[in-house]
Amino acid sequence: MKKTLLEIKGLSKSYPGVKANDNISFTIQEGEIHALLGENGAGKSTLVKMIYGLVHPDEGDMLLHGEHYMPHKPSEARNLGVGMVFQHFSLFEALNVAENIILGMEETIPRAELNAKIIEVSNEYGLPLDPNRLIGDLSVGERQRVEIVRCLLQNPQLLIMDEPTSVLTPQEVEILFKTLRKLSSEGVAILYISHKLDEIKALCDHATVLRMGKVVDTCIPAEETARSMAEMMIGGELSMPTAREFTPGKTLLHLESLTLESLDPFGTSLANVSLELRAGEVMGVAGVAGNGQDELLLALSGERPTDAGMVKLSGVEIGGMGPTTRRALGLLAAPEERLGHAAAPDMSLKENAYLSARVRQGLTKSGFTLFGKRDDFAREIVEQFDVRTPGIDNAARSLSGGNLQKFVIGREVLQKPTVLVVNQPTWGVDAAAAADIREALRELAANGAAVLVISQDLDELMEMSDTFAVLAEGRMSEPRPAAGMTVEQIGLMMGGNLEESANA
């Protein structure tokens, strides 16, 4: 009989206008891998932030080893044996691994001792790390290792992981799972948040399902199907996109030896990227983050102009044109970073609708904003894409990540583009919303547009792509038909730490 590690008793937390957590109770046993399931905005983040001491509950109590537990700040939680690995890493790219780990520590350890400890712990758990390497030189998977090792050095009893696999290659996911299972066998409990239901099925012992801030169900993932768990999350039937016949039309987007130097010192320059994207086609571009994805999006959105002939839209050379002209011609883009790139955080949804839809939707007249038309368009996005928000006057910042993503994708799709380029369309988006977004993108292609999907989620790419290419170190593989490829094949194409993953 395993002992109870953490007992959560009736936690509630309200924010202005929304009850993020409503009387949440469940327990986590020692050594258990416990999944936390729920749609975007279901209250998962708020809950784990309370456990980690970042947010204070309005009501309720927690018991750790049977004793009252209510951390006031993360360092308190860490001292009591609760660690957390965030979805977005907090690492300084210009510092090395050991320096980054020191920054998170309370006590000071001599460097040599720390380095030895990092090497020891990271090897023990199958996550080899060189303490002297710069974070900027590491792959996303390796950066995550730094975050995990940082937690492990504190000897945690509970490790919270928020969407740890969204940026990993299949091989890296395997390594991570081995580590987590080893930790679990040593008695460390893991609270695991993910939208990837297959992973949860493979990894987790128990699952607690949240909906609208409440616990609605619990289950043993191994006894469920991905579909049944998704339905628990949304409380209804899940609509999966339907397969469709692909008959390519004429070439709409033509990249010819697209070369672009990255402005980011840790970015990847594009080298001779060529492809042809045809009407009705959804092309998936896979690759591990930081292999030129951002640069590819900037080159296509027009934020980074190139030589005119490198990018052609329906035969017109547009490489030298800026975003406004490209939009007018029908090339639209949805960048990966929702807040701060695709949308201005403190501006209302109305103004964010205007931000990229001004030209195609005719939202100005001799430079002056047509407020009625603008608001109608914003409302149309919110309605058609099921964006959950109290109203279009709300700031983009106030939306949960998944809802803002639906807004951003909806904004571009509803403008009826000729070619749409999207980067990470469903990052951090729950299963139901992700299915909606994918369906909208496929429908767009079915109606004669061409869609380029850049993503690190291979399942997603396999599900929606007609053709498939891999971007690795700024170079693009020859696109090939997606039918018949396996996830393993693609994972190997994606490069990165191939030898290491094969040996592990």
Next chain:
Amino acid sequence: MLRLEPRQQASSTMRWLTPILAVAITMVMGGFLFAAMGKDPFEAIKIIFLDPFFHETFGPYSRSQLMVKAGPLILIATGLSIGFRAGVWNIGAEGQFVMGAIAGGAVGLALYPAEGIWVLPLMTIAGALGGMAWAMIPAFLKIKFNTNEILVSLMLVYVAYNFLAAMVTGPLKSPDGFGFPESRSFTSVDSTHLPMIYEPLGMHAGVMVALALVIAAYVMMERHLLGFQIRLTGESPRAAKFAGVNPAIIVAVTLGISGALAGMAGLFEVTGPAGKLTTNFPVGYGFTAIIVAFLGRLNPIGIVLAGLLMALTYIGGELAQLSLGIPAAAISVFQGMMLFFLLAVDVFVNYRLVWKKEVK
């Protein structure tokens, strides 16, 4: 241990209350300052804030000075607020104000003694262009070499001061001025004298133009594409690039507009209240306008109110100098306190102070 914790959401009511709160704290702390100088604090505050309106002897004159002083502050602050909202920090409006006065004044002097109602508009345009040209120096350097516009625009203020001294002792010196370092009087010739529209309130033509431009600025910022692009650049530079905004154009346009409005304010000053170019012509309107812009929350209506308030402290401050012998420097400190306390109160709107025991 005391710590600042960010608030979940800053109250929007508080955002508008902070300027009022800041003024109230300034009154209290200013009172201490005056008391420390051996002056009666209540008397001093009363003289600064109430006497300009209600004093039997000084009242009528002071009331007429209110708009005269507020006009340039509002005009300059309106221009500055446009840049500030884009994250372009023009600190050198004082220099642009001086250069506008010189450029516009030089046109008037070149045409002397031409008659005609076209002279003043021509001078106004020249004044605006002069201020704009001066502001384009930091704009150009920022776009081309990524220099810091705060430093460049500020340093150019002192260049402008020296340029003014050179002009009034050189080419623009009045031939009939007995060698004094000053230009001809603009107010003695009708064609270069800024007309007074409504004397009791001090509404000269420049004030009317300033108020019209406040409205124009509001319309541009809230309803026009350019205003949207300016705000977007300030809010989120990367989203602005995604929206197709060219940051270089925003830098040039915002610095150009703020320079032009400052230059125009300089021309109105020299053809109206000041009357002629002298080395004493600049009185710091360009710097005070920065306070006005922030006190007014970078919002046109707020700027009009803040401009009036600042003008009041100028006039009331002069009265306090006269009747209580409070030095001018103390009045400047008093004005500076307003910005200081505004920023301080702002911190507490966005953060809250929490007392936390050190956790082991």
